[in-house]
Amino acid sequence: xxxxxxxxxxxxxxxxxxxxxxxxxxxxxxxxxxxxxxxxxxxxxxxxxxxxxxxxxxxxxxxxxxxxxxxxxxxxxxxxxxxxxxxxxxxxxxxxxxxxxxxxxxxxxxxxxxxxxxxxxxxxxxxxxxxxxxxxxxxxxxxxxxxxxxx
Amino acid sequence: xxxxxxxxxxxxxxxxxxxxxxxxxxxxxxxxxxxxxxxxxxxxxxxxxxxxxxxxxxxxxxxxxxxxxxxxxxxxxxxxxxxxxxxxxxxxxxxxxxxxxxxxxxxxxxxxxxxxxxxxxxxxxxxxxxxxxxxxxxxxxxxxxxxxxxxxxxxxxxxxxxxxxxxxxxxxxxxxxxxxxxxxxxxxxxxxxxxx
Numbered sequence: 174x175x176x177x178x179x180x181x182x183x184x185x186x187x188x189x190x191x192x193x194x195x196x197x198x199x200x201x202x203x204x205x206x207x208x209x210x211x212x213x214x215x216x217x218x219x220x221x222x223x224x225x226x227x228x229x230x231x232x233x234x235x236x237x238x239x240x241x242x243x244x245x246x247x248x249x250x251x252x253x254x255x256x257x258x259x260x261x262x263x264x265x266x267x268x269x270x271x272x273x274x275x276x277x278x279x280x281x282x283x284x285x286x287x288x289x290x291x292x293x294x295x296x297x298x299x300x301x302x303x304x305x306x307x308x309x310x311x312x313x314x315x316x317x318x319x320x321x322x323x324x
Numbered sequence: 325x326x327x328x329x330x331x332x333x334x335x336x337x338x339x340x341x342x343x344x345x346x347x348x349x350x351x352x353x354x355x356x357x358x359x360x361x362x363x364x365x366x367x368x369x370x371x372x373x374x375x376x377x378x379x380x381x382x383x384x385x386x387x388x389x390x391x392x393x394x395x396x397x398x399x400x401x402x403x404x405x406x407x408x409x410x411x412x413x414x415x416x417x418x419x420x421x422x423x424x425x426x427x428x429x430x431x432x433x434x435x436x437x438x439x440x441x442x443x444x445x446x447x448x449x450x451x452x453x454x455x456x457x458x459x460x461x462x463x464x465x466x467x468x469x470x471x472x473x474x475x476x477x478x479x480x481x482x483x484x485x486x487x488x489x490x491x492x493x494x495x496x497x498x499x500x501x502x503x504x505x506x507x508x509x510x511x512x513x514x515x516x517x518x519x520x
Contacts, residue, residue, distance in 0.1 A: 178511075182479055185475065188460055188480045190431065192429045202350055224387045229392075
């Protein structure tokens, strides 16, 4: 039994003598560079990023666990992103009905429009003007084009 | 005073690659091509497939090297990539393929183990090299990809159990049990040839 095992091991070791021609290893590097350049033009950026994440996780833990965790992380990120999108949609939908009656009302010529009392409007405008600070609108173009060093 | 531990040259080459020096990665390619070729070739028994896979292995390693933090040696890391990619490839390839074997180096005639085998075992002595090579590859291809990987690394490449367990990410006990099972299967496949 032991002899059989040793003979088997010796037989298997003979497979080391199966070798490609020596020039194969000499030209391998050049072929690798050529392929790498053409592949860089084809590979999307997400695949390169994915490979880096898998390599990082694979080094920290067994390969299968690493792939599993990376996939879970991507799924969780996708779930959070889609949840945020869904959550923001009802606000937009809810704001639409508020605007529509106002538009239809303005088009109806038979509707009586109640104008505000003019003296009270003037009073309230004057009151607001006295409280709020004055607002200045600055011109975006400078008054002078001379450089500041000329001062 | 204690002597400083020798610096692994791969560490410097990896650091230079991570800093953007592609020539440093070329040195790693040249250094590991023969060994990784042996690994992939002995698992696939096909030269063209081995060449394509090896190109992809190095391309993937180059793309991922920024994520390599040196917790294992570069040698272990790139072996893991090669073994995992080859196992995936073999599972997709299934049984429909043809062997495309490399020539046997004629230096085998001077190998001590070959001389011993031909002296002690009549079937090996009588068989020509091509037949022996064919039988060995046929027997290997009857193993599952996982078992083939363990036999290739242990019996053909001479890697220790501990190193194989790091490459495959399984315990040494699992490696030993896979080897035991694989050897038993190989012995059964080669029996006809050996008892001829």
